[in-house]
Amino acid sequence: MHLISMHGLKTFFKMGVFFLVLSGCTTNLATGEKQFTAFMPAEQEAKIGAENHQAILDEFGYYEGATIQAYVNNIGQKIAKHTERDDVKYTFTVVDSPVVNAFAVPGGYIYISRGLMALANDEAELASVIGHEIGHITARHSAQQQSQGVLANLGLAALSIATDAPAALGQAASLGADLYLKSYSRKHEHQADELGIRYLYRAGYNPSASAEFLEQLEAEGNLNALIEGKNANAVPEYFSTHPITTDRIDRTIQLAANYPLQSTDDKKVTYFSTIDGIVYGESPRNGYVRGQDFIHTELGFKFSFPEGYKISNLPTQVVGQSSNSVMVFDGAKKEAGQSIQDYLINVWLKNRSDYAVPETITVNGMPAVTTSFSALASGKTRTTRIIAIAFDNTQVYRFAIQTANPPPATILTDLKRATYSFKKLSAAEKAQYKPKRIKVFAAKAGDTVASLAARIPFDDHKEQRFRVLNGLSARDTIQPNKLYKTIVE
Ligand SMILES: [Zn+2]
Incomplete structure (x- = not known):
């Protein structure tokens, strides 16, 4: 994002x-x-x-x-x-x-x-x-189809920015990572x-x-x-x-x-x-998904999704999904000097009135506010918990979490831990994360797909990844002195 x-x-x-x-x-x-x-x-x-x-x-x-x-x-x-x-x-x-x-x-x-x-x-x-x-x-x-395609692509982002959280969450839950241009x-x-x-x-x-x-x-x-x-x-x-x-x-x-x-x-x-x-793969601009962590060195923060959540790093938001809940994270702007409570009530929730009394909290030193409401989504009543965190004078980061109603206690604990894991990155922490890059090299005598693939910075399917990157079929072997691509960190 x-x-x-x-x-x-x-x-x-x-x-x-x-x-x-x-x-x-x-x-x-x-x-x-x-x-x-x-x-x-x-x-x-x-x-x-x-x-x-x-x-x-x-x-x-x-x-x-x-x-x-x-x-x-x-x-x-x-x-x-x-x-x-x-x-x-x-x-x-x-x-x-x-x-x-x-x-x-x-x-x-x-x-x-x-x-x-x-x-x-x-x-x-x-x-x-x-x-x-x-x-x-x-x-x-x-032209019509293309413009609609791009609209569809941006639709979720726009909905989410306009939140009205339940509509955005419903969308995110049903579309997930498959939200892309029309065919x-x-x-x-x-x-x-x-x-x-x-x-x-x-x-x-x-x-x-x-x-x-x-x-x-x-x-x-x-x-x-x-x-x-x-x-x-x-x-x-x-x-x-x-x-x-x-x-x-x-x-x-x-x-x-x-x-x-x-x-x-x-x-x-x-x-x-x-x-x-x-x-x-991911760049500093996109932010990095590492295990259950989402790290954004350019924007300067990090947080962790609960175990078992599948994470999608979409252009304008990060979505975590489990079998019974969805957690959407994004950024928004508030007026300089506006309190985070005022932002929540008069900006984020300006079209709603059915939410619980907002509660002021502190997330790793940052002023934050949270509330919840219930709403129908796909014919079922779902509970939505939202949290807005004042990152600085104008930047707000937001979590919107939708679960079954009433939410099981274990899920609430997991999600609470996830939102409280949101923290600013120090300069030293930012420097730890670097993007992967393509590196071109000439093969040496004795190199094999297996020996070359063993070095790429992925944990799984190394050989298949190397073959696909280089357009090699399952039978193709490495030719000495020919150029190949690999991935380095
Ligand atoms: Zn085409």
């Missing part, structure tokens, strides 16, 4: 409304189809894209790495020259997200996550993703694949890179399924927006076969030297 500006969110909601009222009918130059779906003139697309670019960056974070940003932008601009639409000015941005993801927003704004950068194994694979996303833009794939239709995916391969070929890449990267994504999905339950943060976001099926991979192979082989250089060496050192 990180702090998010309400300004950005509001802009998004405006965008959603805007898309719904526009409609038109023209022939699309990329697909040759007549389009009747909601869409708008290019200038308006550009305006909306630009307005929302900052909101996307607030949500996902700009990846601080001038070399990587310039590299991705260069590849993107090179591919974009070969499209049918010259009315779009493209902007390519690497976002600071650990999940494997790429998405396009009308107006030519294309975003690639650093998680995807870490997964790809050469420049052609990255180019295939960029080509596919450009395909969604040139084909004008449902494109199968038809649109096929069309974007087709256009992407066309642009890939025109830009001088081997079009078979498209199927290779889809296979890489499929392997990543299988690995995540294997790990699932142990690390809820590893949600393969790309799959929920761009569904991958065997049929889609087969089709991509066939589409690529229509083009003559033109390049055997997939620019692996250039690609690897560019991503060497890229942050892998």
